[in-house]
Amino acid sequence: MTTSDIRITDLKPLGPPRSFIESQPITPQIAKVVTETRTAIENIENRTDSRMMMLVGPCSIHDEKAGIEYAEKLYPIAQEVKDTILVVMRVYFEKPRTTVGWKGLINDPNLDGTFDIQTGLKRARDFLLQVGAVGLPSGTEFLDPFTPQYMADLISWGAIGARTTESQTHRQMASGLSMPIGFKNGTGGSCQIAVDAMVAARSPHAFLGIDLDGRASVVNTTGNKAQQLILRGGSTGPNYDEASVNSATSLLEVANLRRNVVIDCSHANSNKDHNRQPIVFREVIRQRTAGNRGVIGLMLESHLNEGNQSLGNPADLKYGVSITDACINWETTKTLLREAHAILS
Numbered sequence: 001m002t003t004s005d006i007r008i009t010d011l012k013p014l015g016p017p018r019s020f021i022e023s024q025p026i027t028p029q030i031a032k033v034v035t036e037t038r039t040a041i042e043n044i045e046n047r048t049d050s051r052m053m054m055l056v057g058p059c060s061i062h063d064e065k066a067g068i069e070y071a072e073k074l075y076p077i078a079q080e081v082k083d084t085i086l087v088v089m090r091v092y093f094e095k096p097r098t099t100v101g102w103k104g105l106i107n108d109p110n111l112d113g114t115f116d117i118q119t120g121l122k123r124a125r126d127f128l129l130q131v132g133a134v135g136l137p138s139g140t141e142f143l144d145p146f147t148p149q150y151m152a153d154l155i156s157w158g159a160i161g162a163r164t165t166e167s168q169t170h171r172q173m174a175s176g177l178s179m180p181i182g183f184k185n186g187t188g189g190s191c192q193i194a195v196d197a198m199v200a201a202r203s204p205h206a207f208l209g210i211d212l213d214g215r216a217s218v219v220n221t222t223g224n225k226a227q228q229l230i231l232r233g234g235s236t237g238p239n240y241d242e243a244s245v246n247s248a249t250s251l252l253e254v255a256n257l258r259r260n261v262v263i264d265c266s267h268a269n270s271n272k273d274h275n276r277q278p279i280v281f282r283e284v285i286r287q288r289t290a291g292n293r294g295v296i297g298l299m300l301e302s303h304l305n306e307g308n309q310s311l312g313n314p315a316d317l318k319y320g321v322s323i324t325d326a327c328i329n330w331e332t333t334k335t336l337l338r339e340a341h342a343i344l345s
Helices: 017-023 028-046 064-080 117-134 147-154 168-176 192-201 242-254 274-289 330-344
Strands: 052-057 085-090 138-141 157-160 181-184 206-210 216-220 227-231 261-264 295-301
Touching: 017 117, 017 147, 028 052, 028 085, 028 117, 028 147, 028 157, 028 295, 052 064, 052 330, 064 085, 064 117, 064 330, 085 330, 117 138, 117 147, 157 168, 168 192, 168 206, 181 192, 192 227, 192 242, 227 242, 227 295, 242 261, 274 295, 274 330
Parallel strands: 052 085, 052 295, 085 138, 138 157, 157 181, 181 227, 227 261, 261 295
Antiparallel strands: 206 216
């Protein structure tokens, strides 16, 4: 009588992280971008770098060609504003779902329910290498605890999302990640959940994971003190207003954490209306220029073209349009970055 795996239909071997890293190696040029950006973000957190950090890019990557075209447009603007703004491109491959839906390029790279995760990991790593070759740093959300072993060497900034910030697994994972990490407030709007996550991730942990050869391992970490609280709103409404920001920074202070807040201009802060992202963006810049240095950054969901579309038949998808959350278009993005640069200057 079998008592295990009764609901498992298949187990497919996955290549170890080392095989991906060796076949798709990081270059010295890209390693320089990654390390310099990580250091710059920590300096922004420590107030030794006076710039703002801005995480800008598509809600998710589903079409690498459109994503690289976006990166090639973003790079010159990032250079143009670099004295006041540190631009990091959003490169999101893992999408947590409230119920069901497309879970990202790693999980289903062919957009057809074949779930070719081996190919998804290869394509994700290749995309990160291409973005790095353009000269841009990448930021992503870490969802599956195995994923960092396959691509964390190429990531300059990471996030723990609203649905996972309360998860012990993700707090432990964050404690060992090599880059600065932002923790989103919970979907209900609670910032205390994220503050608790930050306190937990600062501490050393031991947990189960895999090594570069794919072997089950006990992972021991030192703790990660490079952190920010990300305000994304919640079911109770937006939380980018001045009172909400002050309340959030007070929670950080009580917990003996740095008063570092990043505002997500999308999600509940824009009531999931991409046309409201510029409103949130401009209010964040106003607070920053009014003297709130605790607002160290913001996030924009932006693509080549605005809005979003249902996945449906992959052959029928519009080019450069998100298949997850709705995004502002490139022209609006460029205008906002230049506008912020002029004000921050």
